[in-house]
Amino acid sequence: MSTSGSMAAQLMRRQSLLGASRERTWLISSLFTVLVLAVWEALTMVGVLPAYIYGPIEIARAFVELARGGDLAAQTGPSLYRALSGFFIGSAIGVMLGLLAGVSRVFRDLFDLTQSFTHPIPKIALFPAIAVLLGFTDKSRILVIAISAFYPSYLNAMNGALGINARLLWVARNAGASKLRTFFQVVVPAAMPRALVGVRISLMISFVLMVATEVVGHSNGLGAGLMEAYRDGEYGAMYAGIVAVALCGVVSNAVLQRVARVLGGGRDAGGAGHG
Amino acid sequence: MADADIRAARAVSGAVPGTSAGRGLSAILLSSPVLKALGLAAVLGAWQLYATVNGTRLTPGLEVIGQSFMQLLEDGELLEHAAITLTRGFAGLAISFLVAGLLGFVAARNWVVDAALGPFVTFGYPVPKLALYPVIILLLGLGAGSRIAQVALECFFPIFVHCYAGARAVAPKMEWLARNTGAGRWRLLTDVIVPSALPFVFTGLRVAVPIMLIVMTVTEFIGDSQGLGYLIARSASYFDTASAFAVVATLGAIGFVSDRIVVELRGRVVFWEKGASL
Numbered sequence: 001m002s003t004s005g006s007m008a009a010q011l012m013r014r015q016s017l018l019g020a021s022r023e024r025t026w027l028i029s030s031l032f033t034v035l036v037l038a039v040w041e042a043l044t045m046v047g048v049l050p051a052y053i054y055g056p057i058e059i060a061r062a063f064v065e066l067a068r069g070g071d072l073a074a075q076t077g078p079s080l081y082r083a084l085s086g087f088f089i090g091s092a093i094g095v096m097l098g099l100l101a102g103v104s105r106v107f108r109d110l111f112d113l114t115q116s117f118t119h120p121i122p123k124i125a126l127f128p129a130i131a132v133l134l135g136f137t138d139k140s141r142i143l144v145i146a147i148s149a150f151y152p153s154y155l156n157a158m159n160g161a162l163g164i165n166a167r168l169l170w171v172a173r174n175a176g177a178s179k180l181r182t183f184f185q186v187v188v189p190a191a192m193p194r195a196l197v198g199v200r201i202s203l204m205i206s207f208v209l210m211v212a213t214e215v216v217g218h219s220n221g222l223g224a225g226l227m228e229a230y231r232d233g234e235y236g237a238m239y240a241g242i243v244a245v246a247l248c249g250v251v252s253n254a255v256l257q258r259v260a261r262v263l264g265g266g267r268d269a270g271g272a273g274h275g
Numbered sequence: 276m277a278d279a280d281i282r283a284a285r286a287v288s289g290a291v292p293g294t295s296a297g298r299g300l301s302a303i304l305l306s307s308p309v310l311k312a313l314g315l316a317a318v319l320g321a322w323q324l325y326a327t328v329n330g331t332r333l334t335p336g337l338e339v340i341g342q343s344f345m346q347l348l349e350d351g352e353l354l355e356h357a358a359i360t361l362t363r364g365f366a367g368l369a370i371s372f373l374v375a376g377l378l379g380f381v382a383a384r385n386w387v388v389d390a391a392l393g394p395f396v397t398f399g400y401p402v403p404k405l406a407l408y409p410v411i412i413l414l415l416g417l418g419a420g421s422r423i424a425q426v427a428l429e430c431f432f433p434i435f436v437h438c439y440a441g442a443r444a445v446a447p448k449m450e451w452l453a454r455n456t457g458a459g460r461w462r463l464l465t466d467v468i469v470p471s472a473l474p475f476v477f478t479g480l481r482v483a484v485p486i487m488l489i490v491m492t493v494t495e496f497i498g499d500s501q502g503l504g505y506l507i508a509r510s511a512s513y514f515d516t517a518s519a520f521a522v523v524a525t526l527g528a529i530g531f532v533s534d535r536i537v538v539e540l541r542g543r544v545v546f547w548e549k550g551a552s553l
Contacts, residue, residue: 029394033394053414114318116531122491125507125522125526129516230413245402
């Protein structure tokens with residue numbers, strides 16, 4: 001499968017520090033961010049932009065207002081529940097089956113064709129059909145999210161297990177380790193960095209699918225909330241919803257990176273090479 | 276390969292029991308092509324069994340899906356909507372590629388631009404850009420424009436990040452050599468940086484195409500009367516799941532073929548990296 005974006009992102013961060021001193025980079029970064037926000041704010045204040053484009057201050061105010069009223073929490077709860085349960089189910093099954101496929105050719109071959117035919121389908125396309133069967137319920141949403149989260153985890157875990165240094169396996173065999181022990185003490189740790197790259201992609205996809213499944217059909221949750229606010233012309237609530245979705249994505253990504261660093265023995269999720 | 280080693284060890288120690296005839300049969304059964312076919316047949320068989328047992332219109336069997344597919348094909352509906360989805364999708368992808376590719380290359384070679392864009396990439400990357408769709412509808416309306424823009428937005432970060440990484444992946448010795456032999460900025464770019472970055476650029480493209488299909492499908496679910504996503508939503512609203520699955524399969528085929536094209540193109544363009552997988 002493809003190299004993950006996260007790997008490239010990590011490469012980027014590491015090397016940008018080599019390019020220039022940390023302080024100067026930091027200064028330029030913050031200055032430019034402030035500049036963009038200031039220009040945006042100024043444009044809305046002058047009134048060049050249409051009325052439905054809010055400035056950063058207005059958006060922040062709307063966000064705080066909605067968060068205080070408890071509306072945002074009421075929407076975030078169901079959304080996070082769907083995104084995270086779908087993510088955990090899909091990526092856990094994906095990693096487990098992926099590792100199995102990595103060590104067993106029989107298993108890998110059995111899944112090979114099915115996987116390569118179903119992987120290119122945009123899984124969200126299944127949602128209307130699944131909704132006909134299960135209704136526009138949490139069940140159908142979680143199912144679609146889990147299916148989408150499955151593939152990146154499966155493929156990366158499999159490639160991680162396939163890419164293990166053969167010497168590690170020779171050593172394990174020479175030391176008389178059983179197959180089960182080799183799997184848990186050699187294969188799983190060695191494949192972990194690559195598998196975590198997949199898990200991270202799964203997480204990002206889960207949040208995209210969370211929004212996608214809520215925008216379609218009647219629902220509650222952040223995606224439905226911001227779509228409803230758009231239809232009613234309540235742009236403050238719409239922007240607040242967008243900020244909440246963005247925060248969910250950024251925070252969960254940061255948490256996963258932390259967890260990955262602990263699991264990967266100090267390495268970032270994204271240590272895998274190109275290819 | 277891990278299992279090959281374990282397998283070899285077992286063969287040497289003679290741990291595989293069984294008569295020669297039994298071994299011959301299991302060898303055929305366990306050969307790669309047979310197993311692959313068996314795996315797919317099992318999945319399709321399970322689907323068909325489930326459809327037959329359930330016996331309702333909501334869980335169509337394979338033959339019903341096939342009929343719906345042929346019907347949609349004969350109507351010309353499938354091709355018409357597919358053409359709309361694809362032109363819009365690839366237009367968005369092209370815009371994204373131009374902007375993100377350019378920015379990625381500039382950011383990779385210039386630390387000021389790099390530092391300026393850094394926070395936007397770090398915070399923008401993990402955000403589901405789909406949440407911005409209402410704003411884009413407000414700006415561009417519900418026509419083709421908003422869908423193209425949404426695709427461009429969602430594909431921006433994966434392409435940017437891969438182009439950036441590619442432009443950084445130039446071997447320093449190559450760059451020194453080019454400079455020493457008197458290559459100008461332009462020649463450095465066209466003869467050294469771009470070729471080194473190309474494998475990454477193709478990986479970015481390969482990541483972006485499925486994202487494009489997802490975004491096109493979702494945006495077509497919402498308030499449109501054109502495109503494959505609309506066709507799925509319409510079929511499902513008539514409880515015609517067979518047609519919906521037929522369109523889903525078409526989308527899968529489009530994704531598969533696009534991916535093959537990207538891989539094939541990569542093999543032709545980056546011909547010096549023979550055999551390297553993406």
